Amino acid sequence: MKFSISEENYIKSIYHLQVLHQRVNTMMLAEMVKTKAASVTEMLKKLHKKKLIDYEPYKSFILTDTGNKIALNIIRKHRLWEFFLVNKLGFNWDQVHDIAEELEHINSSELISRLDEYLQFPSFDPHGDPIPNSKGKITDLKRSNLIDIPLKKTVVVSQIKDQSITMLDLLKHFKIGIGTKIKVNKRFEFDGSVEIKIDQMPNAVLSNQVAKNIYCVI
Amino acid sequence: MKFSISEENYIKSIYHLQVLHQRVNTMMLAEMVKTKAASVTEMLKKLHKKKLIDYEPYKSFILTDTGNKIALNIIRKHRLWEFFLVNKLGFNWDQVHDIAEELEHINSSELISRLDEYLQFPSFDPHGDPIPNSKGKITDLKRSNLIDIPLKKTVVVSQIKDQSITMLDLLKHFKIGIGTKIKVNKRFEFDGSVEIKIDQMPNAVLSNQVAKNIYCVI
DNA sequence: AATTATTTTTAGGTTTGCCTAACTTTATTT
DNA sequence: AAATAAAGTTAGGCAAACCTAAAAATAATT
Ligand SMILES: [Mn+2]
Ligand SMILES: [Mn+2]
Ligand SMILES: [Mn+2]
Ligand SMILES: [Mn+2]
Numbered sequence: 057m058k059f060s061i062s063e064e065n066y067i068k069s070i071y072h073l074q075v076l077h078q079r080v081n082t083m084m085l086a087e088m089v090k091t092k093a094a095s096v097t098e099m100l101k102k103l104h105k106k107k108l109i110d111y112e113p114y115k116s117f118i119l120t121d122t123g124n125k126i127a128l129n130i131i132r133k134h135r136l137w138e139f140f141l142v143n144k145l146g147f148n149w150d151q152v153h154d155i156a157e158e159l160e161h162i163n164s165s166e167l168i169s170r171l172d173e174y175l176q177f178p179s180f181d182p183h184g185d186p187i188p189n190s191k192g193k194i195t196d197l198k199r200s201n202l203i204d205i206p207l208k209k210t211v212v213v214s215q216i217k218d219q220s221i222t223m224l225d226l227l228k229h230f231k232i233g234i235g236t237k238i239k240v241n242k243r244f245e246f247d248g249s250v251e252i253k254i255d256q257m258p259n260a261v262l263s264n265q266v267a268k269n270i271y272c273v274i
Numbered sequence: 275m276k277f278s279i280s281e282e283n284y285i286k287s288i289y290h291l292q293v294l295h296q297r298v299n300t301m302m303l304a305e306m307v308k309t310k311a312a313s314v315t316e317m318l319k320k321l322h323k324k325k326l327i328d329y330e331p332y333k334s335f336i337l338t339d340t341g342n343k344i345a346l347n348i349i350r351k352h353r354l355w356e357f358f359l360v361n362k363l364g365f366n367w368d369q370v371h372d373i374a375e376e377l378e379h380i381n382s383s384e385l386i387s388r389l390d391e392y393l394q395f396p397s398f399d400p401h402g403d404p405i406p407n408s409k410g411k412i413t414d415l416k417r418s419n420l421i422d423i424p425l426k427k428t429v430v431v432s433q434i435k436d437q438s439i440t441m442l443d444l445l446k447h448f449k450i451g452i453g454t455k456i457k458v459n460k461r462f463e464f465d466g467s468v469e470i471k472i473d474q475m476p477n478a479v480l481s482n483q484v485a486k487n488i489y490c491v492i
Numbered sequence: 493a494a495t496t497a498t499t500t501t502t503a504g505g506t507t508t509g510c511c512t513a514a515c516t517t518t519a520t521t522t
Numbered sequence: 523a524a525a526t527a528a529a530g531t532t533a534g535g536c537a538a539a540c541c542t543a544a545a546a547a548t549a550a551t552t
Binding site for chain 4: 299311315316331332
Binding site: 060062091092094095098099102113114 | 538539540541542543546547548
């Protein structure tokens with residue numbers, strides 16, 4: 057079965073919202089796909105008819121197993137393309153999302169399996185998010201939030217939750233990226249901010265709002 | 275200015291038809307974009323309003339200078355992606371057209387200039403067609419048709435005109451590709467067929483219809 | 493429990509791109 | 523020059539996605 061670009065974007069967004077909130081409702085989804093609630097309702101009816109979501113009017117909804125598989129395949133494509141853009145074409149990690157947003161809809165399983173092989177079957181995209189394999193299986197790492205890791209322990213940044221341009225821009229300023237070795241010197245009770253140390257860099261303080269979005273492997 | 279995928283496909287098709295026939299008419303274009311004449315007329319009105327074609331009702335039409343530039347940019351993207359698919363991902367030249375047909379609509383000049391650089395600024399795509407540079411300039415080779423080249427002279431296949439799957443399939447069978455060294459032993463007046471010789475291969479006879487589509491550099 | 497606020501759906505429109513059928517213009521035959 | 527054929531346009535409709543405004547259902551307050 058083939059799906060329109062719109063349908064694919066809705067499916068993928070439902071998936072991401074489910075990861076955060078278990079079940080999804082109309083308003084959340086409308087905001088994520090940048091449209092109005094009325095348009096979402098129409099699409100929900102269509103996705104339900106195609107058996108991609110479990111949906112009853114006025115209730116929250118979730119993907120069916122088929123819906124889930126389709127979502128994972130789109131995410132796989134998105135993340136493989138992001139990896140390609142950064143590691144082969146030399147883009148910065150904060151430039152690739154919008155392009156991958158288009159590339160993820162290119163329709164060819166042969167293309168994706170060859171791309172995967174060409175990239176040597178990467179497990180994580182440039183933002184540290186896991187890339188589902190061809191069967192849709194995700195193998196993720198155990199990661200701790202910068203807020204929670206023990207003081208004075210050097211850990212490695214491995215995932216950024218908020219991937220807005222503004223966030224990625226801030227991280228670039230502090231020279232924080234996936235793979236960066238980082239140490240928390242101090243945690244300030246008052247506002248939840250943390251003082252960090254990165255090799256070759258002066259001490260720096262990150263707000264709680266920033267620190268919450270940085271995950272590390274110990 | 276941004277254009278829809280449909281608009282881009284029409285513009286590109288007009289360009290290709292112009293190369294063959296100088297001016298384009300409704301029926302030709304309808305056949306090329308696989309739609310009906312009525313739909314073409316509607317699109318012609320839109321493209322004319324956007325100043326991409328010179329068009330008057332009931333007359334044949336051509337691209338304006340702007341239209342031409344846009345066409346060349348789409349063709350550039352198409353051929354760069356084809357080059358990528360064959361030379362980096364290992365596709366055969368007969369598998370890449372449909373995928374490039376989708377990839378050519380991805381919207382990012384940064385992406386294309388990086389891809390171009392990554393591929394080391396190739397001049398020809400896997401079918402021997404010239405790739406316009408970033409300014410839209412094409413530098414093509416002088417090529418002779420297999421029908422016309424002198425007998426017993428070894429030449430190099432450099433372009434295939436008809437790129438249908440069936441044609442590419444036939445060429446694969448005879449081990450003819452871009453770069454293949456080829457010699458015409460004999461030309462048969464009766465049906466215009468030619469007997470050819472390729473290294474490591476027995477003599478073979480190509481029909482006039484096939485030979486007409488093969489171009490070589492001497 | 494009743495009122496108010498929020499969420500969700502429905503109703504009615506718009507745009508893009510496609511279609512068929514009817515009509516008009518241009519080209520080709522007789 | 524008329525008649526016929528072919529090409530091109532217009533008219534009227536349809537499906538996909540979007541929209542605003544109104545109505546219905548659910549949730550939150552008083
Ligand atoms: Mn997308
Ligand atoms: Mn990512
Ligand atoms: Mn195309
Ligand atoms: Mn080509």
